[in-house]
Amino acid sequence: MSSDTPGGTLVVAEGPGGPAGWDQDTAFARAVLSQDRIAVAELDMDLRVVRTNAAFDALRPDGCGDDWLRDLPGSGIHGTVRGFMTEVADTGSPVIAAEYPFGADRVLSLTCVRLGDPLGVPVGIAIAAIEVTERYRAQQRLSTAYRSAIEIGDSLDVMHSARDLVAVLVPALGDLACVDFPDDVLQGRDPPLGYPGVEASAPRRVAVRSADGVWPRELTQMGERTPAVPESPEVAPLVVGEVIVADAALLREIMGHDPRLIARYMPEGMRGSLGCPLYHRGRFYGFASVYRTQNPAPFDEADIKLMQDLCHRAALAVDNAFRFTREHHTAVVLQQSLLPPSASESAAAETAGTYLPAAGSVSVGGDWFDTFPLSSLRIALVVGDVIGHGLQATATMARLRTAVQTLADLDLPPDELLMRLDDLVQRMMAEAEEADTLGASCLFALYDPVTRVCQMASAGHPPPAVVLPDGSAEYLAVAPGPTLGVGDNPFEVFTTTLPPGSVLALYTDGLIRRDDDTADAEAGLLASLGRLVRAGEPLDRIGAELIAGHPAHEYPDDDVTLLLARTRAVAEESTSMWEYPADPAAVHDARADVNAQLAAWGLVEQAFATELIVSELVTNAVRYAGGPIVLRLIRDRVLVCEVTDPSNTQPRLRRALNTDEGGRGLFLIAQLATRWGCRYGARGKTIWTEQALAP
Numbered sequence: 001m002s003s004d005t006p007g008g009t010l011v012v013a014e015g016p017g018g019p020a021g022w023d024q025d026t027a028f029a030r031a032v033l034s035q036d037r038i039a040v041a042e043l044d045m046d047l048r049v050v051r052t053n054a055a056f057d058a059l060r061p062d063g064c065g066d067d068w069l070r071d072l073p074g075s076g077i078h079g080t081v082r083g084f085m086t087e088v089a090d091t092g093s094p095v096i097a098a099e100y101p102f103g104a105d106r107v108l109s110l111t112c113v114r115l116g117d118p119l120g121v122p123v124g125i126a127i128a129a130i131e132v133t134e135r136y137r138a139q140q141r142l143s144t145a146y147r148s149a150i151e152i153g154d155s156l157d158v159m160h161s162a163r164d165l166v167a168v169l170v171p172a173l174g175d176l177a178c179v180d181f182p183d184d185v186l187q188g189r190d191p192p193l194g195y196p197g198v199e200a201s202a203p204r205r206v207a208v209r210s211a212d213g214v215w216p217r218e219l220t221q222m223g224e225r226t227p228a229v230p231e232s233p234e235v236a237p238l239v240v241g242e243v244i245v246a247d248a249a250l251l252r253e254i255m256g257h258d259p260r261l262i263a264r265y266m267p268e269g270m271r272g273s274l275g276c277p278l279y280h281r282g283r284f285y286g287f288a289s290v291y292r293t294q295n296p297a298p299f300d301e302a303d304i305k306l307m308q309d310l311c312h313r314a315a316l317a318v319d320n321a322f323r324f325t326r327e328h329h330t331a332v333v334l335q336q337s338l339l340p341p342s343a344s345e346s347a348a349a350e351t352a353g354t355y356l357p358a359a360g361s362v363s364v365g366g367d368w369f370d371t372f373p374l375s376s377l378r379i380a381l382v383v384g385d386v387i388g389h390g391l392q393a394t395a396t397m398a399r400l401r402t403a404v405q406t407l408a409d410l411d412l413p414p415d416e417l418l419m420r421l422d423d424l425v426q427r428m429m430a431e432a433e434e435a436d437t438l439g440a441s442c443l444f445a446l447y448d449p450v451t452r453v454c455q456m457a458s459a460g461h462p463p464p465a466v467v468l469p470d471g472s473a474e475y476l477a478v479a480p481g482p483t484l485g486v487g488d489n490p491f492e493v494f495t496t497t498l499p500p501g502s503v504l505a506l507y508t509d510g511l512i513r514r515d516d517d518t519a520d521a522e523a524g525l526l527a528s529l530g531r532l533v534r535a536g537e538p539l540d541r542i543g544a545e546l547i548a549g550h551p552a553h554e555y556p557d558d559d560v561t562l563l564l565a566r567t568r569a570v571a572e573e574s575t576s577m578w579e580y581p582a583d584p585a586a587v588h589d590a591r592a593d594v595n596a597q598l599a600a601w602g603l604v605e606q607a608f609a610t611e612l613i614v615s616e617l618v619t620n621a622v623r624y625a626g627g628p629i630v631l632r633l634i635r636d637r638v639l640v641c642e643v644t645d646p647s648n649t650q651p652r653l654r655r656a657l658n659t660d661e662g663g664r665g666l667f668l669i670a671q672l673a674t675r676w677g678c679r680y681g682a683r684g685k686t687i688w689t690e691q692a693l694a695p
Contacts, residue, residue, distance in 0.1 A: 033052075036055045037055060038130055040052065040053045041129075043085070044123070045124055045125075047085050047125075050124060061102070069081060070085060084110075089125050092114045094113040094114070095111065097110075098112075099132065109129070111127070112126070112127045152313050152317050156324045156325075158181065158321050159206060161317040164317075166207045166288075173274065173303055174272075174273075174290040174292040175210065175292060175295070176211070176219075176291040177208070177288070177291070178209070178220070179314075180205050180206065180289075181285070183203075185285055188322070191283045191285060192284075193283055202225050202227075202228055204226070205221065205226060206222070211294070216267045216268065219263075220264050229265070230256045234253065235254060238275075238277050243307050244273075245272070245274060247270075251265065251270070271292045271293060271295065272291070272298055272299050274289065275287065276307050279311075280319045285318045286314075286318070288310075288314065331357075331394050340369070342354065346568075347570060347636040348378060348379035348447050348449040348567070349379050349449075350539060350565070351381070351563065352540040352564045353543070353564075354543035354547055356547055356559065357559055366386025366388065366396055367383075367384070367510065367558075367559035368383070368561065369383050369506070369562075374409070375411060375640075375690075376688055377449050377636055377638075378446060378448045378449070379446075380408045380445070380446055381446075382401075382442065382445070383442070385441045385442075385508040385509060385559075387438060388438075400421065403420075404417070404442070404444065407420050407421065411679030413455065414457035414493050418459050421459070422459065422484050422487055423487075425438065425439065425485040426487055441458075441508075443478070445504070445506065447565070452567070453495060454567075455493050456494050457481070457493050459484050460484075461480060462509055462522075463476055463478045464478065465525065465529055466502055467503045468498075473526050474526070475526065501566065501567065501568075502566070503539070504565045505562065507563070510558035510561070511525065511546070511561075525546065528545075528546055529542070547560055574634065574635040574636060575633065577632040578630070578632075580628065580629045582625070582627030583622065583627075584622055587619050590615070594614050594633065594641075595607050595611060597633055598610060598633075603639065609672045612668065613673060613689050613691075614641060614643070616669055617689075620651070621645040624647065625646060625649065626646060626647065630644040630645075638691060640690055641688065642687070642688045643687050647685060648684065649685070650685075651666055669689060672691070675689070676689040676690070
């Protein structure tokens with residue numbers, strides 16, 4: 001053979017009259033054919049075997065002829081074996097290290113070149129074959145392990161990350177694997193910087209895995225603390241995050257030949273082990289170990305590299321889980337601090353709110369509920385859902401909740417309140433860098449315990465449910481307007497009269513959202529609500545059972561908010577109403593009627609202040625508004641005095657100068673009343689005051 005390869009063909013010398021290098025080429029060819037480590041075969045141009053060596057014959061499967069390699073059914077990256085042999089013979093382009101399966105589960109690496117005579121005429125091909133079954137299996141095993149490593153840390157939970165890690169280590173590297181976490185990790189605290197030392201760490205075992213599904217009883221079990229091992233030069237690599245490779249003898253030496261430690265750390269029949277700390281950003285998050293008890297092969301450099309990569313990814317996942325947990329906890333604390341008390345009592349209703357933050361890999365959202373008193377013993381009920389999750393959604397929720405309370409204090413009707421709130425959201429969107437991340441749905445309800453009328457309007461929110469005192473349950477036909485931030489569309493007011501003892505349920509879509517059928521979820525919610533109300537359960541228990549019984553409670557991907565309100569009514573004997581013409585004499589009549597009514601109610605102590613308030617309000621109505629003038633008193637925990645007139649003029653409180661003859665009426669009212677204000681109706685306005693009553 002010659003080293004010259006014109007056209008990709010290996011030139012072969014012939015006969016004693018050939019080139020001067022014939023003797024050397026012949027000796028080389030004989031050496032190649034006589035060695036028994038690399039299988040070599042020569043084939044003619046018709047792909048028939050001319051000569052082989054013993055190593056090639058040893059590869060031949062049982063029952064196959066000399067042409068077994070050419071007739072292999074398998075294919076590789078270069079096509080079938082026959083195909084790539086033909087291509088080499090025709091073109092002269094060699095094929096190097098092409099892998100082909102053969103037999104049951106074996107793999108060959110084939111190298112093929114074309115042979116030529118001294119004139120360059122092709123005379124055949126030569127093939128060198130090496131069995132690479134073990135290398136192929138190792139590559140496949142490592143490839144599978146790296147693909148599986150992507151799943152480590154998907155759950156953003158430290159315990160899940162530990163279980164994901166051992167699931168990759170077995171069977172990728174061994175048949176036993178475990179992970180230990182220090183208390184800082186388990187209790188949600190950032191571990192200190194640096195390795196704490198084997199004697200000081202005393203971590204707890206949090207995940208184990210065995211190839212046969214049975215964890216050896218002599219080893220440290222799940223939930224148990226791993227015993228401390230003595231300091232030694234053999235464990236020094238842990239300080240810098242390196243892998244410790246140990247066989248049985250070295251592991252016994254690391255354990256100081258202590259039988260108790262050996263039993264807890266070394267499984268029976270151990271052939272080798274790998275131990276690697278979980279480090280990220282200089283913090284020690286835990287320790288992972290893998291053992292081989294069945295496979296006698298020692299761990300190689302590829303195994304060590306895989307162990308380091310897997311542990312690094314697991315440490316990164318634990319760190320991410322810590323950061324997510326801290327942000328989630330901060331958002332939950334902020335969200336709950338911004339919500340009102342879960343239960344409230346008033347003359348209008350008894351309320352109970354329940355808030356369940358999103359769990360799993362989803363950050364807390366911007367759901368909120370609210371309930372607060374308004375003028376004349378009325379109560380506002382609010383439920384909203386902000387788009388998005390995290391601190392941004394929580395901050396948006398806080399702004400909207402404050403805006404709702406401020407607008408409600410102006411005694412705006414529900415539809416106008418939502419229109420003003422929609423304007424606010426549009427301004428927020430104009431100021432935001434990512435406008436599509438803002439927006440919200442909202443349901444605002446207003447209940448009057450005197451008239452027992454409930455008005456509500458919806459901005460893209462699910463309809464509320466009501467259970468009447470007779471046990472019937474239904475969804476109220478509230479027409480949902482566009483969500484806040486859309487604009488250009490008015491909101492509609494839905495009005496209904498609720499008998500005392502009715503239970504209203506306002507909620508966010510997290511309570512009814514299902515992957516299969518929302519209609520079924522709504523029907524189930526209504527049935528459960530009716531059953532619990534008819535059973536006479538307290539509102540807080542009803543809310544807890546509705547959320548706990550919902551399938552989304554186990555793995556909620558959205559916040560769940562529920563506000564329940566049991567309506568009350570002011571007794572008819574606790575209200576009085578009179579109507580007067582726009583006549584100055586009406587002031588005298590109003591004072592007389594009020595004094596008589598307060599005496600009948602036993603509120604003589606409030607007579608003087610109330611008489612002054614009524615005198616000022618009725619006098620102003622007669623002078624500036626005209627008639628008719630309606631005076632109403634409501635007695636409950638406070639004494640409410642209302643004067644209604646047909647004017648829409650806004651009363652203004654100001655401090656009169658010493659030289660002014662008037663302008664002190666509203667200032668006097670503000671001093672005598674606990675609260676006062678003005679609200680507008682379909683016709684005219686109502687000025688109201690509240691005075692505190694003794695218990």
